[in-house]
Every structure is written in structure tokens, then in C-alpha cells.
Amino acid sequence: MTTLDFDGIPFNPLGMEQPTPEPPTTAPNPLPPVRESERLANESTYPAAGSEGASTRLVARSAARARPTDPEAAVHPVAAEAIAQIRAGVVEAHRAALTAQTALQREIWRRARGRAAVEAEVPALLIGADEVGRDHVAGPIATPKSPAASERSAQRRFHAAEGAFKPLARTTVVGLDRDALEMLTVAEMESVFGGSHRRDGVEVAARLAASTPLVLTEVSSIELYGGIGNGRVVARFEGDPRAAALQAAEVFAVFTGMPLCLSGSTLTGGVGDASVGTASGAVELVVDRLDVVPRPFLQATARLDGVAEAVVVTVMVAERAGAGVGPGxxxxxxxxxxxxxxxxxxxxxxxxxxxxxxxxxxxxxxxxxxxxxxxxxxxxxxxxxxxxxxxxxxxxxxxxxxxxxxxxxxxxxxxxxxxxxxxxxxxxxxxxxxxxxxxxxxxxxxxxxxxxxxxxxxxxxxxxxxxxxxxxxxxxxxxxxxxxxxxxxxxxxxxxxxxxxxxxxxxxFSDQALGNQTGLDAGRSVPSWLTAHPEAATRVIDVAARRADPAARACSRRKLALIDRVEVVDEGGNYGAGYLHSLRTIDPEDWFFARHFHLDPVIPGSLGVESVIHAVQEWMLDSGFADGMADPAFRIPAGIAFSWRYRGQFLPTDGTVELEAHIKSVRRDGHGATVVVDGSLWKPGLRIYELIDLAVELADRKASE
Incomplete structure (x- = not known):
């Protein structure tokens, strides 16, 4: 481990006084030699910031080397470019912009957190498919017969909405008779739901009806994404309706594998006030919320025969008194x-x-x-x-x-x-x-x-x-x-x-280091190829219009609707084989800001890469690569090393994402076509992503069956 000085002005994003930083210290042990890598075949080099033609390793190559004696030489090779770029910028030049961005970002995030508190009450919805059915959603992890069969199966199934609760265990069991319910009262979760409800080393102590007599007589339906999207249980009972509501919720908690989080855990819960008496009939439980933070829990609404008003139910998985819940x-x-x-x-x-x-x-x-x-x-x-x-x-x-x-x-x-x-x-x-x-x-x-x-x-x-x-x-x-x-x-x-x-x-990176962003080009404003060639004739692919057609094939949709239009310059770009350009407005309400990261929202770099892929996919379809294919689909080609560099991030306040792709090669064969591109992405005034040898394959699924 190596410690290096930072060459820059201390940055205060809020304009507050800060204590004088203590001088850095040097770690006692320089970085030791590392072993020969087994992955040298895919090496890529990149221009260092501010140096035309110079190159440094982007990622550590574990080549054997002598232990350095000079502290500067002790720096791992992969860090050299990033260190040079951090030192190269002038923090003062970015201070005003970042201060404004930080203030705006915090206000946007404050409002978003307020909305999230409300939206948390609105459960995830399902994304429909061509054929309807529910018993599949609780299906086991199984090996599909073939990629083509798997695709057809996927087209017939529902897909959970982004952000829907992901169960800890899956089962094909979607109904329970009285004997199965009795087994759950003695913590026989695996015996009832199958092997996925067992984990080595985890003691299953959670049992049904621990605090009340068992009143459920059967469970006719358990739907993982039923009701309003978070789950649904339909059962019959004889006895206290409130106990029936609680036990139906306990069944769903066990069905989703919640007790597997905490070894030896038990189920606790409660039922809201309602005018109830001893009865028999049916109970329908609709799950409103479920999560594993701060402890695994669910909240649900139950409607029972003989009870006029709905009953609110809560079940939580709780560790044993005094048990630790940290790592290990x-x-x-x-x-x-x-x-x-x-x-x-x-x-x-x-x-x-x-x-x-x-x-x-x-x-x-x-x-x-x-x-x-x-x-x-x-x-x-x-x-x-x-x-x-x-x-x-x-x-x-x-x-x-x-x-x-x-x-x-x-x-x-x-x-x-x-x-x-x-x-x-x-x-x-x-x-x-x-x-x-x-x-x-x-x-x-x-x-x-x-x-x-x-x-x-x-x-x-x-x-x-x-x-x-x-x-x-x-x-x-x-x-x-x-x-x-x-x-x-x-x-x-x-x-x-x-x-x-x-x-x-x-x-x-600290706020100071993040403020010292100079992008990929040492702070210089490097235009896109299209901006540098205003004379180039363009044509437009209307991606949004194609996406609006439900019958459009091989189309990214919903959360992955990342681009709306693509400008094409035939025979343009760095390689003369074609050029693609797209500009998208950033909406601070974009779904991924709430996901990536908590209290620190930025666009995931991988979605920036994905957006370039979508531009290439739309160009391939528009160019006729799918003509004659019975069932076209995109794939990630094997054997092509892809490299990326990020030197900045897209914030909710950045306004736009601009991307370009230079067609580098096109290879056709009897099964389809593979296109390889280089690309870049810009925030306003700054190029911050570079992509090398990004490959997209279009193939006919029917031809591979």
C-alpha cells in the first residue's frame, strides 16, 4: 500500500471553514511484487491525460516486478494515469460549478426521499407478457432445455417490476393442505417448500402459529407477485379471523424464505383492531410492503368472511435475543x-x-x-x-x-x-x-x-x-x-x-477530488465527431416511435428505454464505416438515480455503455441486418475483449448525455452479424467515458435450434 501527496487546493463544497489538513503519512510497507497474470492476452492501453500517443495500463496486469525503493515508483501501474489526472486539474476552476451542483443535488435528493416515503407504500407492478399465468413465478431454479425454448418460456411469463422484492428462496408449491400447515407449525420449512428453503448452517426455527392456535385449514393459493404486485394468499380458516389473517401473512413470509436471513430467527407480528368473533370462511391477504431492512418484514391487508372491515397485518422475522446479526x-x-x-x-x-x-x-x-x-x-x-x-x-x-x-x-x-x-x-x-x-x-x-x-x-x-x-x-x-x-x-x-x-x-474520492474532474482530455473541450464535421449528412432513426409499437421485435423497453433517436452518418466516423450519435436529456426523476447510489445519485456507468449498445442495435436493424431472420435476437459475442474508461460521472443536474459510436468492423456469417464499435460519452463540455471494442451480435434464434 502506498500513500502519495495530493497536489491541489483544499476544496470546500459548502463554503464552510475547515480545519487545516494534517500532512499525509507514508505507509510503512511499499507495494510488494505481484505474480504473473494469467490474463495478459487481453491487454489494452490508452492515451494518458494530456499526452498524445502516450499509453498506460488501464487495469493492473499482475506482471512480476522488483520491489520499488522510490515512493513514487511504489505506485501500482494501474494507478498511474488516475493519479496524474487527479494532480493535473485545477480545483479552484471547478469550485463554483460543483458548489452549485452539490446544493441542487442535495435539494433534489431531499425531495426524492420525501417522494420515496410515499412511493414505498405503492408496491411494484408486474410487466405483462403474451400469455398469462401465475404459478410460474414461484418456479424453482431450473436449467432450461435450450436458449430458444428458454426465450419462448420467458415471453410467456410475467417479469417482476424493477425494484420488486426478490425472495430468498423459490418453490413450485403454491398451495398447502392441513398436513402441510401442521408441518409449518414445527418449523419444517424445507419439507413443505423444498430444498431451496434450506441453507447449510442456518437453523430454521421460525414456525407458523407460534402465538395462537392454528386456525388455517388450507391455503388454496400463494402468488409471489399477486394482489397489487407484492404477493397474495388465499386460505380458509376455522376459528379466530384475526389469527387467520396473521397466519396467512406468516405463510407468505416463510414462502419467500425470509427466515433464511437470520439463523434461529422466529416470526413475530400483530393484527390491527377489528370487530371480529369466532367464525369460519375465507381470508384473502394482499401484501402491501415487504423488505429485509431493518429486519425482514411484511405488511399486508386481509379481508375475511364475516368481518366488515379490512384488517392490517404485520409480520417480522426477529433474531434470538442477544444474537449477533453482523458479518458471519x-x-x-x-x-x-x-x-x-x-x-x-x-x-x-x-x-x-x-x-x-x-x-x-x-x-x-x-x-x-x-x-x-x-x-x-x-x-x-x-x-x-x-x-x-x-x-x-x-x-x-x-x-x-x-x-x-x-x-x-x-x-x-x-x-x-x-x-x-x-x-x-x-x-x-x-x-x-x-x-x-x-x-x-x-x-x-x-x-x-x-x-x-x-x-x-x-x-x-x-x-x-x-x-x-x-x-x-x-x-x-x-x-x-x-x-x-x-x-x-x-x-x-x-x-x-x-x-x-x-x-x-x-x-x-473525497468532495475535493471529485471537484477536480478534468474528464478524459485533461480538461479540454473535445467535440464529438459530428460536431467537428458539421457538413456531414445525417439521417435519423426514430427509436421512440419503434418502441411505441408493441409488435416491434428486438426492442429495449420500459426501464431500459435509454435512447429515443439516433443520428447516422453513413460511411462516417473515425473508420469510415459508419457513425452513430445520440443526445438524451437527463431527467432528475430518472429511475436509476434512486438506485445508484443511496444519498449519492449518479447514472451507472454500465447504463452508459448499455445506451451505446442500444444505438448500435437500432442501427443494425435499420440497416437490414435482420432481414430474412425468422426470430432475430441480440447477443454479446464471445472472445472479443471490451475495454472502458470513466473519468467523471453524470449527475441529476448535468442536463444531457451525449454519445457517439464509430463503426469499426462488421462481420457477417451464416448465423447473423457482429458489429464492433468504439464510443465516447459526454456530459456538457466534458468527455468522460471511452469505450473500446464494444461488440454486438445479431442472430436468428430459429437458425440455432
Whole structure:
């Protein structure tokens, strides 16, 4: 680990007096040599800021090297460009703009939080499909017969809305007889719902009707996304209607696997006032809210035969008195589970990461994304130690149910590209943060940003209903005053077989460092190719109009409606093979700001990449690449290394996102076509994203059956 001086003026975004910063100290041990990488084949180099033709490694290549003696030489190679750019800018030139942005951003976020409190009462809705049915949504994780069959199945299913509750366990059981209900009274969750309702090391103590006699006689229907979108239970009872309402809610809590969060946990709850008596009949329970923060719980409304008014029901999963719920405590055998991920995203950081992280709760700090952008579920293994920032390795998991919102919204044959990026990057940043780089600078507000990486799809695979294993390594950490840089490599696998691998770098930046943003071009205003060639003749692809047609094929929709029009210059661009340009207005109400990140809203870089992909997809369709295809679909090609660099972020107040793509190559074969592009994205006046060798494949599903 290395500490370097920061060359700049201390920045105060609120204009308040601040104490004189203490001089930086140098860590006692320089960065040790690292081993030869097994992934040198996909190396990419980039121009350093302010230097034409100069190149530096974007991501750490674990090449063997001697231990440096000069402190400057001790810097890991991957940090060199970022350090140069941080030093190069003039903080004072950005102070006024960032001060205004910060004030606006805080006001927008204050209002958004107020709306969120109201919207939290409005449950997620379903996204319809061609054929209707409900029993599929509680289906087990199963291997589809083929990509084509899986796609047809997906077209017939509902997809959960972005932000809908993701159950901790899935089952095909959607009804219970009296014997099954009796088994739930003795905590036989696995026996009733199946093997997904068991986790190694987790004691299941939660039982039905712990506080009242069992009055349910059967449950005729359990719908994961029924009612108004959050769940529905229909049952019959004999006895106290209030007890029936409570037990129906307990059934749903167990059905979704909530007790698996906390080993040895029990169910507690209550029923609102109502004029009830002993009766028999039916109960319909509609779930209004459910979450795992601060503890797993649900709130529901029950309507019962013989009871005039609806009854409000609450059920919560509670740990044993005195039991720990922090890392390694909530569920033996797992360092972190879904409960910790949710707390890291928007809850108590002391629960998520340990007591050392308590000061980060309720303030702007490093977070995982939340809602439908939270794409890591569990940490299985961590081979490292807090405070050791030089190296660590770890294994994590993410479950990708076939009813996930992004499968319904993408034009891809399977998972959209941005989920590949997010699930791998989130696994990396999670444990890099757990190692404690921010703990070296107490009292400093640090925001997390991805700075770049390279990744390659090793093989194409349908990821619906798969559990993705993420194996990552922390390669290095460089500490600067007000900033930290970390490098990682990672591999994603299914059933032990790798399908995606890459390397990346993250930075933790103070307000001062974030204010010193000079983009990719050392602060110079570099125009898009179209701006620099005003004479170029353009034609327009009306993406919004095509999207408005429900029958339009291979079209990204709803939450993934990221662009509305594309300007095309045939035979334009850097390679003379075609040029694409798009401009989108940023709406501070855009859905992803509430998801990424809590108290620190920025557009996910992966969605910037996704928007360029959409421009290429629309161009391919407009250019006739799908002509003659019976069932066209987009895929991510295997074997093409893609690289990206980020040197800035899009804020809610930035006004616009401008993107361009230069067609680099087009390859056609008997199955379809593959297009490779280079691209860039701008916030007003500043180019901040660069994409190299981004590839899109269009294929005919019918031809591959």
C-alpha cells in the first residue's frame, strides 16, 4: 500500500471553514511484487491525460516486478494515469460549478426521499407478457432445455417490476393442505417448500402459529407477485379471523424464505383492531410492503368472511435475543447474505460491514446499488483480513431468476450487457470495501466510482434461473489523501464453468477530488465527431416511435428505454464505416438515480455503455441486418475483449448525455452479424467515458435450434 501527496487546493463544497489538513503519512510497507497474470492476452492501453500517443495500463496486469525503493515508483501501474489526472486539474476552476451542483443535488435528493416515503407504500407492478399465468413465478431454479425454448418460456411469463422484492428462496408449491400447515407449525420449512428453503448452517426455527392456535385449514393459493404486485394468499380458516389473517401473512413470509436471513430467527407480528368473533370462511391477504431492512418484514391487508372491515397485518422475522446479526453472525457458513447486502445498499453499515463502519450509516458513503440494480447476493468465502489492502480473494454469488425485470426489458436473447458488468463489478467493490480502504481516512466523506476495466465473454450462455458464481481478487490498493484506488480481477461462472472474466479499477474520492474532474482530455473541450464535421449528412432513426409499437421485435423497453433517436452518418466516423450519435436529456426523476447510489445519485456507468449498445442495435436493424431472420435476437459475442474508461460521472443536474459510436468492423456469417464499435460519452463540455471494442451480435434464434 502506498500513500502519495495530493497536489491541489483544499476544496470546500459548502463554503464552510475547515480545519487545516494534517500532512499525509507514508505507509510503512511499499507495494510488494505481484505474480504473473494469467490474463495478459487481453491487454489494452490508452492515451494518458494530456499526452498524445502516450499509453498506460488501464487495469493492473499482475506482471512480476522488483520491489520499488522510490515512493513514487511504489505506485501500482494501474494507478498511474488516475493519479496524474487527479494532480493535473485545477480545483479552484471547478469550485463554483460543483458548489452549485452539490446544493441542487442535495435539494433534489431531499425531495426524492420525501417522494420515496410515499412511493414505498405503492408496491411494484408486474410487466405483462403474451400469455398469462401465475404459478410460474414461484418456479424453482431450473436449467432450461435450450436458449430458444428458454426465450419462448420467458415471453410467456410475467417479469417482476424493477425494484420488486426478490425472495430468498423459490418453490413450485403454491398451495398447502392441513398436513402441510401442521408441518409449518414445527418449523419444517424445507419439507413443505423444498430444498431451496434450506441453507447449510442456518437453523430454521421460525414456525407458523407460534402465538395462537392454528386456525388455517388450507391455503388454496400463494402468488409471489399477486394482489397489487407484492404477493397474495388465499386460505380458509376455522376459528379466530384475526389469527387467520396473521397466519396467512406468516405463510407468505416463510414462502419467500425470509427466515433464511437470520439463523434461529422466529416470526413475530400483530393484527390491527377489528370487530371480529369466532367464525369460519375465507381470508384473502394482499401484501402491501415487504423488505429485509431493518429486519425482514411484511405488511399486508386481509379481508375475511364475516368481518366488515379490512384488517392490517404485520409480520417480522426477529433474531434470538442477544444474537449477533453482523458479518458471519446472521447465518453461519456465510460471511454476508442478502440481509447484509440490503443494509449496505441503504441501511445500517455496521450490520452490513461490522462496527467499524457505523460512522457511514445515514451519510453519503460507499454503497452497493439498491432495488433492481443490486446484483450480488451472498459472500461465501473471504481469504483476507480487514486492514490488509494489498491482496485478498473471495467468492460471491448472485441468483438471476427468469422473472427478473431486466429479462423483460432487454432486446437481448438473455441477460443484457449492463448486468454482466454490474454483477461482476459489484462483487469486486463489495469485498474491496470490506477490506477497509476508507477506514484509513476517518472523517473524510468518500464517494465510490468505477474508473475502468476490460472484460471478455468466454462463452454464450442463457443465464435465466442460474446462480452466478463470482470469484474475485483484490490486486492492489493505493492510498492518496482524500482518495483511494483499488484494482481487481474477476471471473464469473455457472456450475463451475467460467463464462466471463475481466479486470477493473475503483476509486474512492473525497468532495475535493471529485471537484477536480478534468474528464478524459485533461480538461479540454473535445467535440464529438459530428460536431467537428458539421457538413456531414445525417439521417435519423426514430427509436421512440419503434418502441411505441408493441409488435416491434428486438426492442429495449420500459426501464431500459435509454435512447429515443439516433443520428447516422453513413460511411462516417473515425473508420469510415459508419457513425452513430445520440443526445438524451437527463431527467432528475430518472429511475436509476434512486438506485445508484443511496444519498449519492449518479447514472451507472454500465447504463452508459448499455445506451451505446442500444444505438448500435437500432442501427443494425435499420440497416437490414435482420432481414430474412425468422426470430432475430441480440447477443454479446464471445472472445472479443471490451475495454472502458470513466473519468467523471453524470449527475441529476448535468442536463444531457451525449454519445457517439464509430463503426469499426462488421462481420457477417451464416448465423447473423457482429458489429464492433468504439464510443465516447459526454456530459456538457466534458468527455468522460471511452469505450473500446464494444461488440454486438445479431442472430436468428430459429437458425440455432
Amino acid at each position: 453472525e446472521a447465518a453461519p457458513g456465510l460471511l454476508l447474505n442478502e440481509f447484509h447486502m440490503a443494509h449496505l445498499a441503504r441501511g445500517d453499515q455496521a450490520i452490513a460491514m461490522g462496527p467499524e463502519f457505523a460512522p457511514y450509516t445515514g451519510v453519503r458513503a460507499t454503497r452497493l446499488p439498491t432495488g433492481g440494480l443490486l446484483l450480488v447476493d451472498r459472500v461465501l468465502r473471504f481469504d483476507g483480513a480487514r486492514g490488509n489492502l494489498e491482496s485478498a480473494s473471495y467468492d460471491t454469488e448472485y441468483d438471476s431468476p427468469a422473472d427478473s425485470w431486466y429479462y423483460g426489458d432487454t432486446a437481448n436473447d438473455s441477460m443484457p450487457h449492463f448486468v454482466y458488468m454490474e454483477t461482476s463489478l459489484q462483487a469486486a467493490l463489495l469485498m474491496g470495501y470490506y477490506a477497509g480502504p476508507t477506514l484509513t481516512q476517518p472523517g473524510t466523506t468518500l464517494s465510490l466510482r468505477n474508473l475502468g476495466g476490460t472484460a471478455t465473454v468466454l462463452r454464450q450462455i442463457d443465464l435465466r434461473d442460474k446462480t452466478i458464481q463470482q470469484s474475485s481478487r483484490l490486486l492492489s490498493t493505493t492510498i492518496l489523501p482524500g482518495s483511494s484506488l483499488q484494482t481487481f480481477d474477476y471471473t464469473l461462472s455457472v456450475d463451475g464453468q467460467p463464462f466471463y472474466q475481466g479486470e477493473t479499477m475503483f476509486g474512492y
